[in-house]
Amino acid sequence: MPSTANAPSLLPALPLGREWLAVSHGESGDSVYRRSDGGAFAKLSQGRGASALEAERRRVEWLSRFKLGSPEVLDWRAGEEGACLVTSAIAGVPASDLDGDQLLQAWPSIAARIGALHALAIEDCPFERGLSTMLARAADVVARGAVNPDFLPPEQREVVPADLLLVLEAQREQRLAEEMRDRVICHGDACMPNFMVDPATLRCTGMIDLGRLGTADRYADLALMLANAGESWSGPEQAEAAFTSLFEVLGLQRPDRQRLDFYLGLDPLTWG
Template identity: 85%
Template sequence: MPSAFFIRDLLPSLPSGKEWLAVSHGESGDSVYRRSDGAAFAKISQDRGALALEGERRPIEWLSRFDLGSPQMLDWRIGEEGACLITSAVPGVPASDLDGRQLLQAWPSIAARIGALHALAAEDCPFERGLSTMLARAADVVSRGAVNPDFLRPEQQETDPADLLLALEAEREKRLAEEAGDRVVCHGDACMPNFMVDPATLRCTGMIDLGRLGTADRYVDLALMLANAGESWSGPDQAQAAFASLFEVLGLERPDRERLDFYLSLDPLTWG
């Protein structure tokens, strides 16, 4: 955790009556602070974490040019020991805070939001998060024994991650061909905590946590959305309604369940 002296050095001064309130400290050593008026957040990283924070800053800055409800970058401070990223707050509550009924009501607007992101011109996006990049990241995580078994699908938790990766590598050429024909600007971590929703209207207001934003197969996002939201549904009827609604809103007539399965298996191997 960054020292109090280091934090004081990097956090900008606020008007009288406002203060920075600690929100969380991650395992990486990052610290997150919220302005007491709720208008902004500050994230502080030290040492090597500052490089990762720079990687988070650039997508935020790029995406803020589009009207998608993403955070605005307010300040970027870097010193010898680390860095501080200050962004505007996106209004609303995380979609993960909603119950199944509420989430189902919000779901079409969440789908429309990810669809608007996917509709941006992929050739204009300076960030790449394609399959070759993510398989290489998975290979590194697996080689270091850093896969978190809790991230794996229940039916895969007893399988050696090296075997899971080997099975994914066997599909590389097929999935690369699909990606080449359907490459879009992806969020990269399209889980429910990263979609903000107005609790009164139950409409999506925007997206946060953009550190993995980049061009990739659109199914990278779709797989995570469906799997993560699945924890909120009260039964198969809600799950099926959400599945059908997502693909209807996005105008995709034939959902490819094999691609969904592939990217849902890959994602847990890329964290660590």
């Protein structure tokens, strides 16, 4: 990977023998760098992204106190150029790097990790990303014509986004009532790249990318976990085993597939 001899000035200076290396993962458009010893990552944002990065910093700082395997803030810089957040690295590889058999072995520990997050007291959480907030965000993204069709399932890519949103809006009152009964602290982007796994033991070591953390219906996380992991399964048997295991680990006896479908439909409309 290229070094950053001419890296943005917001990146903290490093001792001799270490450097910032540019990496290319992430959907946000931020610039991401890895410290050459593997112990830290730096994320740089400009414009509106700098404000979002400040919100992510506050979430990372807040969650780190609970020792759930999330990063810690090592440095924060903001100025006219933008903002830079430096966080500690979480050991392991992204769950998205595992094949189907490996992911199925890691799956119960991934489920337990999200369950531990959901079990935190919502009264202690100063962040929210509830349904009203996310529907408003979706309405803004749709109105700006900013929906990324690549985020939609194939069968919806030819549907006008405004029509997709109308279907979701029609369920607002029912879903709000469910959220009232089952509100937890959600990761907010519970996709496989955001769960780290020890490749030797196939145990989940932690969670990253916490910019959307906040209180919401737990199904907002569960829908993304199941849908994104679905890209790794070798067939319907693995998919069904993962579905069953997730709800067993979380102690949820009656999975609500309609709620899963609703939040899976909402998420792609909130990016943009």
